[in-house]
Amino acid sequence: MHVDYLIIGQGITGTFLSYYLIKAGKKVLVIDDGKNDAPSRVASGIINPVTGRRVVETWMIETLLDHAQPAYEDIGEVLGKRLINDVPIINFHTTEQMLSAWNDRLNEGSDYITCVNNTTELERFFDTGVGAHGVSPTFLIDLAGLLSGWRQYLADNNCLLKEYFDIQSLVKNRDGVTYKELSAEKIFFCNGTTSFQYDYFKKLPFAFSKGEALIIEVDGLPQTNIYKQALSIVPYGDNKFWVGSSFEWNFKDDLPSTAFREKATSVLDSWLKLPYKVIEHRSSVRPASMERRPFVGLHPLHSTVGILNGMGTKGCSLAPYFANQLVEHILNCSSITPEADINRFRKILSA
Ligand SMILES: Cc1cc2nc3c(=O)[nH]c(=O)nc-3n(C[C@H](O)[C@H](O)[C@H](O)COP(=O)(O)OP(=O)(O)OC[C@H]3O[C@@H](n4cnc5c(N)ncnc54)[C@H](O)[C@@H]3O)c2cc1C
Known part of the structure; x- marks a missing residue:
């Protein structure tokens, strides 16, 4: 052949x-x-246009977003599936320092950061800390x-x-x-x-980095947003959410670790007010450079x-x-x- x-x-x-x-x-x-x-x-499957503690725009993001949207729509059309959805991120801040770094970026005129003035609705689901900002547009890919x-x-x-x-x-x-x-x-x-x-x-x-995630079930948490604090809670269909991730540069193996599971559940216990059940624990190694x-x-x-x-x-x-x-x-x-x-x-x- x-x-x-x-x-x-x-x-x-x-x-x-x-x-x-x-x-x-x-x-x-x-x-x-x-x-x-x-x-x-x-x-x-997140495409997040901002990154890091300094909340800077990711490399080439405007060009990449301009290409990604039609690309996922086109391949989705071939497959008869919707593969890309605009799902804004809500970033919760746990310290005044973080809040002020995000306010600075907002005031400098970032194209992607938005205000979240009223967190009352979110308080039913989360400990909202000292405040929150939104990131939009953010896309979620059905990988x-x-x-x-x-x-x-x-x-x-x-x-x-x-x-x-x-x-x-x-x-x-x-x-x-x-x-x-x-x-x-x-x-x-x-x-x-x-x-x-x-x-x-x-x-x-190359510089590989290991990442882990939990899949959890939560009844009543809206699937309309990605929620971010020390970890991200990402809609995963039905009443499921993907919770991650870690970034480890030194690791012994690519297997799910007790350390991550303990850290992730501890973050969830102090942040998420709704009861949840862990149904899966996954890990992999990113091909990074x-x-x-x-x-x-x-x-x-x-x-x-x-x-x-x-x-x-x-x-x-x-x-x-x-x-x-x-x-x-x-x-x-x-x-x-x-x-x-x-x-x-x-x-x-x-x-
Ligand atoms: C926990 C975690 C969360 C992440 N979240 C995001 C996110 O939200 N957004 C984002 O943009 N990126 C995210 N990433 C990064 C993203 O997953 C990677 O950038 C991307 O998957 C790399 O894709 P790839 O096709 O290059 O490699 P891979 O996904 O590694 O694909 C390689 C394929 O080759 C196959 N293969 C390997 N060797 C052989 C062989 N010898 N013979 C036959 N087949 C072989 C494998 O089975 C696999 O199917 C995340 C990664 C991790 C680990």
């Missing part, structure tokens, strides 16, 4: 890369083992719907191989690559943390081998934009944003 492009991984990045290539009329085959604890299957829907689409169109990709069976030749009985013009690695085990990319400055910028492009020495990875904490906003940019680069030779282009590591990758 010959395809134009072989894609390893069907998380958020492999989904969008295959989507744009198929849309451009290319024949692709995606190989994915469907790991249930891949970060794309553990993430809550389960996206990943399972696109997986089915790929399978129905003979574009999916549900198996573990073994790099030992990959052979590079003059015209492209072969993998077992398959041949392709190029191969793209979209397989998260696994990509960095391969000789091609192991010199890239030291510079917090993605890795996009073709290997400087091996033009048949490419990567779309390093999405870190922001796969939902970065993946659609950079998948499209990579496809435009391959098909129309357009340029890749320099901060994301793996050519910035040309020297390291060529050594």
